[in-house]
Amino acid sequence: MESIHVIKESKVVAVIRKANEENIVSILKALSAGGVKAVEITAETPRAAQVIAKAHESMGDEVCIGAGTVLDPETARTVLLAGAAFIVSPALNVETLKLANRYGVLAIPGVLSPTEILTAYEHGAKMVKIFPATTVGPSYVKNILGPLPHVEAMVTGGITLDNMNDYLEKGCKAVGIGSNLVNAPQLKTVEDYQRLTETAKKYRKQADK
Numbered sequence: 001m002e003s004i005h006v007i008k009e010s011k012v013v014a015v016i017r018k019a020n021e022e023n024i025v026s027i028l029k030a031l032s033a034g035g036v037k038a039v040e041i042t043a044e045t046p047r048a049a050q051v052i053a054k055a056h057e058s059m060g061d062e063v064c065i066g067a068g069t070v071l072d073p074e075t076a077r078t079v080l081l082a083g084a085a086f087i088v089s090p091a092l093n094v095e096t097l098k099l100a101n102r103y104g105v106l107a108i109p110g111v112l113s114p115t116e117i118l119t120a121y122e123h124g125a126k127m128v129k130i131f132p133a134t135t136v137g138p139s140y141v142k143n144i145l146g147p148l149p150h151v152e153a154m155v156t157g158g159i160t161l162d163n164m165n166d167y168l169e170k171g172c173k174a175v176g177i178g179s180n181l182v183n184a185p186q187l188k189t190v191e192d193y194q195r196l197t198e199t200a201k202k203y204r205k206q207a208d209k
Contacts, residue, residue, distance in 0.1 A: 003086040003106040004126055004152070006064040007038045008173045011207035012164075013088075013154065014039040014200070015068055015178040018185050024051050025058045027184060030193040032063050034200025040068035040088050040176070043075050049082040056083030066106075068176075073099040080105055088156075088176070090131055092116050097123045108154065112136070114144060117151055129176065132157030133167060142170040161206055168207060177203065 007013055014036050019027055024041070031039060041052050048067065055065045066086035067079035073095045076087050086106040089096060093109065100107030101124040110131040111117045120128050130141055133155035145151055155167045156176030164175045181199060186192065 001064075003038075003064050003066065007086075007127070007154065008152070010036060010038045010064075010204070011168065011174050012036050012038070012181075012200075012203045013066075013156075013174055013176045014182050015042065015156065015176050016040065016045075016182050016184055017042045017178065018045055019051055020045075020184075021047065021051055021054045023184060023187060024055045026193055027182060027187065027196070028055055028059050028063050028065070030196040031182070031200050032059075034197040035204035036181075036200045037062075038064045038066070038174070040066040040086075041084075042068040043070050043079060049078050052079055052082040052084050070096060070107075072096060076100060076107070077103075088129060090129075092120055094119070094123050097125055100124075110156075114148065117144070117148060117153075121151070127152045127154060127173070129153070130155045130172070133175075134158030134163070138163075138166040138170045141167055141172060145171040161202060164203070165206060165209060175207070 064085050067084040068088040070076050070087040070089045076096050076099050088108045090110040097107050108127045108129045109120045111128045152173050154174035155172050159175045159177050160180050
């Protein structure tokens with residue numbers, strides 16, 4: 001299944017920061033058990049390419065593994081070669097979009113204004129990330145998508161179990177959730193991973209309401 005379809009089906013994209021080669025597989029298995037099948041491993045993570053490669057090698061098609069915080073085409077190429085199935089950026093970089101299109105990989109650039117959204121689409125984006133979401137709120141998202149009904153958007157930045165449906169109900173296809181879902185450095189015991197699975201289940205259940 002294409003990355004964009006997995007993201008839209010899951011509705012919840014786990015944003016994983018500061019994971020490592022030792023814990024990434026356990027994190028992904030816990031998330032998968034909770035129904036979260038799309039994740040982005042952020043590029044500022046130490047040895048991010050190696051972490052992505054380990055995740056890709058170990059999980060196969062069980063989880064759609066992307067790379068987040070991709071700021072430039074050089075980083076995009078590195079994470080794609082490591083096995084990332086999609087890339088997410090906090091801002092719009094046209095050269096990064098061009099490279100992803102060359103590889104036939106989904107790129108989700110960060111945007112805020114209508115001009116940025118249209119620029120992203122003109123350069124081949126199939127989905128955009130409205131970021132930071134809580135700075136503008138759900139009503140802004142509705143107002144943006146109203147005259148741009150063809151736009152498929154996810155939102156990231158301050159998304160919680162309490163506010164995620166406010167955005168999904170306004171037309172977003174997915175939400176990106178960071179430390180409110182996954183706090184990699186704090187996952188140390190079997191119980192920690194069990195709690196992660198339970199938290200993932202809560203987000204998925206909420207998203208499907």
